[in-house]
Every structure is written in structure tokens, then in C-alpha cells.
Amino acid sequence: MLLEGQKVLITGASRGIGRATAIMCARHGADVGLNVYKDPDATADVVAEIEALGRKAFVYDGDVADATSAPAFVKGAAAALGGVTAFVSNAGICPFHSFLDMPQDVFLRTLNVNYTGAYYMCQAAANQMVEQGGGGSIIAVSSISALVGGEMQTHYTPTKAGVHSLMQSTAIALGRYGIRCNSVMPGTVATDINKDDLADPAKREYMEKRIPLGRMGHPDDIAKVVVFLASDLSSYVTGASVLTDGGMFVNLQ
Ligand SMILES: NC(=O)C1=CN([C@@H]2O[C@H](COP(=O)(O)OP(=O)(O)OC[C@H]3O[C@@H](n4cnc5c(N)ncnc54)[C@H](OP(=O)(O)O)[C@@H]3O)[C@@H](O)[C@H]2O)C=CC1
Numbered sequence: 001m002l003l004e005g006q007k008v009l010i011t012g013a014s015r016g017i018g019r020a021t022a023i024m025c026a027r028h029g030a031d032v033g034l035n036v037y038k039d040p041d042a043t044a045d046v047v048a049e050i051e052a053l054g055r056k057a058f059v060y061d062g063d064v065a066d067a068t069s070a071p072a073f074v075k076g077a078a079a080a081l082g083g084v085t086a087f088v089s090n091a092g093i094c095p096f097h098s099f100l101d102m103p104q105d106v107f108l109r110t111l112n113v114n115y116t117g118a119y120y121m122c123q124a125a126a127n128q129m130v131e132q133g134g135g136g137s138i139i140a141v142s143s144i145s146a147l148v149g150g151e152m153q154t155h156y157t158p159t160k161a162g163v164h165s166l167m168q169s170t171a172i173a174l175g176r177y178g179i180r181c182n183s184v185m186p187g188t189v190a191t192d193i194n195k196d197d198l199a200d201p202a203k204r205e206y207m208e209k210r211i212p213l214g215r216m217g218h219p220d221d222i223a224k225v226v227v228f229l230a231s232d233l234s235s236y237v238t239g240a241s242v243l244t245d246g247g248m249f250v251n252l253q
């Protein structure tokens, strides 16, 4: 097991990549702090899976875009689990919308959840790790969309680039405390975030044909990389990004 004795906190842990990451961290020996939002049934399911693995689970239900959520989640989890050794900023939304008529509320909500919320959460986690001493690992779930664009994602792709850049700068700011900061960049993973978009057979076929490995990602494909970045296997990795996309990014022709 790669995370024996670790205390890993994950935002957006009720579904998709966050859920898979929480369960995989527990499989690798970690106790898990789960930030969830408006999804009590899904949360109960994740907690049950974690506890069935013999690990502890702490749940904090709060909007990452609300500045009070970050200290409440981190401090609550640290008290319940006995500290924080790794933090995964995962929560995110992608309400596809055209650029020219992008409603301000859609733009601002996407920015506040995907970037501002990530900033608050990573800052709270870092302060907890500094207070504890002993270093730690902060992982932001960025995206292939940090590197390329999307016609219906003009509000979204900059937030993914933002969290990637945040990891580069926090890696510098926190290195002296032994805290590593890295991003994982998933390609396209079939989850609720893109359920409607990928319901279009033509879009789904286009995306799948771009992927040399011949399939879209599964949430576990991303969770494995997060476990690596949280573990001692990545002890000299900081300020880095791990593109995890089945080869989609490099596939021009
Ligand atoms: N799926 C993909 O193809 C890719 C995803 N990503 C990134 O991965 C991350 C996870 O996405 P994915 O698992 O696919 O999406 P899902 O929609 O499946 O899950 C998103 C999770 O984030 C939570 N969440 C949403 N808004 C908030 C909020 N304001 N506060 C707290 N939690 C919130 C959701 O909780 P609730 O259920 O209550 O809404 C849910 O648990 C995102 O950051 C996304 O940008 C990056 C590249 C590709």
C-alpha cells in the first residue's frame, strides 16, 4: 500500500474522479476527508466503501466557492483524522456555453468554483501542513484543457490553466516547508460533468477517435496518478503536471 498512515483530503468527493480518488486512497491505506456538496445519498455510498476498507472517513458538506468552507473542512478533517498529509483540489464544474452570449452568472460561478475555491482550499491545506510540520502533498485536478481550448469552454479552460499555474507558484512558496504541489491533467473521462455533452454520438465518436489508447478515461485512471503524487514515490516531484489523457493531447495526425 502506498499511502499507509496518510490522511488525504479531497474536494468534490461524492462523484466521479473525486469519489474514485477517495476510494483508491483508502485502498492504499489512507484515512480520507471528503468535501461534498448537495449530494447526501452519493456521500453515504462513498463513506460506506471507505469504512468497508477499514479506513476512517470524515465528511464536510460545503461549497468550495464559499470562503468559509476551506478552513472548516481542513480544520474539521484534521481534528477528526489526526492531521492532513495530502490535499486533492478536485471539485469542479463545466457548464458548456457559447462565448458571445456567456451569462455573467455562469462565467462567475465557474470561476469561483474551479479557481477561487481551489485557491481557498489549497491555502487552508497548506497552512495546516505548515502548522503540523513534516511537509505534505497538494494535488490540483487541472486538465488537458489547461493546454488546449474548447469553443464551449471559454469560461472553463482558463480555470484549469489557473490551477495548474497555482501549483507551479505554490511549489515555490511551499518548498521550504517540504510541501510538494503538483497538478494532474485528465483528458476526457466519462463522468456527470460531461454526461450531456457526450450524449451526442457524433461528439463522443470525435473524442474517442482522438485518443491513441482507444478509450476515454475512467475515474480510476486519474485516481492512480493522484495516489502516486500523494505517495513517497513522487518525493522529488513538485511544480510538475502529469498529463493523463490516453495520448489525446499529442494526437494531431
Ligand atoms: N471528466 C473529465 O473529462 C475531466 C474532469 N476534469 C476535472 O476533474 C474534476 C472532477 O470532475 P468530474 O469528476 O469529471 O466531475 P463530476 O461532475 O462527476 O464530479 C464533480 C464533483 O465536484 C463536486 N462539486 C461541484 N461543485 C462543487 C462546489 N461548489 N463545492 C464542492 N463540491 C463541488 C460535485 O459535487 P455534487 O455532486 O454535489 O455536485 C462532485 O462531487 C473537475 O475539477 C474537472 O474540471 C479535468 C479533465 C477532464
Ligand SMILES: C[C@H](O)[C@@H]1OC(=O)[C@H](O)[C@@H]1O
Binding pocket: 094, 142, 143, 144, 145, 150, 160, 187, 188, 189, 193, 194, 197
Ligand atoms: C468537461 C469535459 O468533457 C472534460 O473536462 C475537461 O477538462 C476536458 O475538457 C474534458 O473534455
